[in-house]
Amino acid sequence: MYTQKIFLLRNNELIFKEDFMNLSRIHEFLVLAKHLNYSKAANLLYLTQPVLSRHIHALEEELNAQLFVRDTHKVELTNIGKLCEDEFTKLMECYNEVMGNITESTDTKNYLSVGILGRAAKPFIVQFSNTFKLNYPNIHINYTSTDLAPLISGVENDTYDVAFISHIDATKFNNFDVKHISYDNLCAVVPSNSKFIGRESISISELNNTDIISFQESDNPHVAHFYDNLFEKFNVKPNVVKYVNNVDSGLFYSDLGLGIFIIPKHLTFMATNQPIVDISDPEARISLSLIWKKSNTKGSLKTFIHSFTNFHKEIFN
DSSP: HHHHHHHHIIIIIIIISOHHHHHHHHHHHHHHHHOOOOOHHHHTTOOHHHHHHHHHHHHHHHHHHHEEESSSSSSSEHHHHHHHHHHHHHHHHHHHHHHHHHHHHHOEEEEEEEEEEHHHHHHHHHHHHHHHHHTTTEEEEEEEEEEEHHHHHHTTTTTTSEEEEEEOOGOOOOOOOEEEEEEEEEEEEEOOTTTTTHHHOOOGGGGOOEEEEEOHHHHHHHHHHHHHHHHHTTTTOOOEEEESSSSHHHHHHHHSSOOOOEGGGGGGGTTTTOOEEEEETTTTTEEEEEEETTTTHHHHHHHHHHHHHHHHHHHHH
């Protein structure tokens, strides 16, 4: 029964059905089957363990079979799991051969230039890139990591086909199409001598006359304006003791005790062993969006945006 189900997957679901996540889940299964360690497999796949567990469970439900036996000490393949490992390995080899032949026979290859916000995008862009490459090997992507201002100008002058941006309302750009991805709350990295040490949360209004570290307007105008507008909305005038041009510098000076540094929560992994306090105001958040020129009609761009939208819903929702 299970062999027949796998055969049906091979012919109807994985090769011919345009289902973004099915191939990815097969790949995730094979990585876990190889290492038999959820933590190691999740790290290699740039997933969290709960997400990997959820994907494996969904695959088991689809196959109506238990693939792994897991206890507190070890992970083992069941007999059906071993059969799936053999069959799925053959399946992926067949798939890669077919897609390779298609790519070689294509007269023109599709290229995309994608701008990303450095380490801010790494937690999701590596995982997405691996999955996208698996599903669309004939689309070749060049990723460039830079700051917010060069990303926006890069899309305007066609250096980038699409870019991931944050901190600004991208709908203000009339020549851009915009795909909102998510919101991310702000938090405060506080020095060890701060009066906010030990607090679970603070409000923006409490930062009036407080020493803070902020972004240099000449280097990061959009980010600097975002925080200026946020403080103005709360009628707050913090005491800016240091201007910096990147997150690493801001964290460094905060660690030295100069002042509070406000960052989005997705960047807290950069604040190694530094105290972090949530900001409670609902308005204290940034928007993460994809932007591209309305005049860009590349089919590969549409594929990229559609695929990322599906990926984000699956992973983060």
